[in-house]
Amino acid sequence: MNExxxxxxxxxxxxxxxxxxxxxxxxxxxxxxxxxIVKAYEFxxxxxxxxxxxxxxxxxxxxxxxxxxxxxxxxxxxCLLAALLRANGIPCGISYQLLTRADDDDSEGYIIHALNxxxxxEQNKWIRLDARGNxxxxxxxxxxxxxxxxxxxRSEFGEIDYRNNEPDLDERLVNILNNSENILEVTTDFKMx
Numbered sequence: 001m002n003e004x005x006x007x008x009x010x011x012x013x014x015x016x017x018x019x020x021x022x023x024x025x026x027x028x029x030x031x032x033x034x035x036x037i038v039k040a041y042e043f044x045x046x047x048x049x050x051x052x053x054x055x056x057x058x059x060x061x062x063x064x065x066x067x068x069x070x071x072x073x074x075x076x077x078x079c080l081l082a083a084l085l086r087a088n089g090i091p092c093g094i095s096y097q098l099l100t101r102a103d104d105d106d107s108e109g110y111i112i113h114a115l116n117x118x119x120x121x122e123q124n125k126w127i128r129l130d131a132r133g134n135x136x137x138x139x140x141x142x143x144x145x146x147x148x149x150x151x152x153x154r155s156e157f158g159e160i161d162y163r164n165n166e167p168d169l170d171e172r173l174v175n176i177l178n179n180s181e182n183i184l185e186v187t188t189d190f191k192m193x
Contacts, residue, residue: 002119004167005091011076011169014083016064023087033090037118038142040084044077044131045140053135057182061174073183074132074150075173078114081131091119093167095128096192098160099151103137106157112173112188113151117165120144126165162192 008014014023026043030036049071051058056071063083066072072080078094085092095117101108115130123144130140130149140150153161172190180186 002091005093005117005119005165006086006089007167008083008086009168011062011079011174012082012086013062013064014087016083018064018067019083019087022067023084026084027088033088033121034144036088037085037090037120040088041081041116041118041129041131041142044081044084045133048072048077048080048131048133050074050077050133051183053133055184057184059177059180059183061177073186074130075112075114075169075177077131077133078116079169081116081129085116085118090121093117093126093165094169095164095166096162096170097151097153098158098162098191099153100157100159110158110188110191112170112190112192114169114173115149160191164192 026039030039051071051073058069060066060069060072060076063080066076066080082092095115097113098110099113100106101111115128117126117128119126127144128147132150138150141148153159
C-alpha cells in the first residue's frame, strides 16, 4: 500500500547526489526513525527559507533544486521533505489546502498550499507536517498526536483542507513551475479535485 509513497519521481528526486549527501548528514546522531523524521522536517522548515519570505525570484522545480538554491515555495519544500524521508525508506506524500492569498479576506483570490503526509510505522498511522517555514503568524511543528500546521483553514473565506494524501506533486503545479521564470509571480486558478 505504501509503495507509491516510497518511489522516486521527477519532483521527488531523492537519488540525486545532493539529496543523498544531506540524508547522511541528517542521519548522523539520530537514534530512531522518529528522530530522523523530526530532524529532516525541522531542517526543511527552518533552514530552507520560503521564497516569499525572502522575496527570492528563483524557481526551484524539484527537491534537489530546493536544496541547491536554498529556497523554494511550499510545493517544492514538500517535495524536498518527501525526498529526504523516502531516501531513508519512510513513506511520505503530499496533501493540499486551498488558501486565500490575502491574510484577512479573499480579495486577492486563492493559492494552493502543499504540505506533507508521513507514515509513522511505530504507530501504524499517517500524520501531516507542514514544512512551509515559520514566521510571525505561522507556528507549524512536529506532533504525532495532533496537527500543528502553518495555516488553519477558514471556511468562512472559502478555504478548503483537502486532507488528501498524494504520492507526487500535482501535475498542474509541476506545469506551473516548469513554465515560470519568477516564483513570486506564480498563481493558481483552480481547486484540487
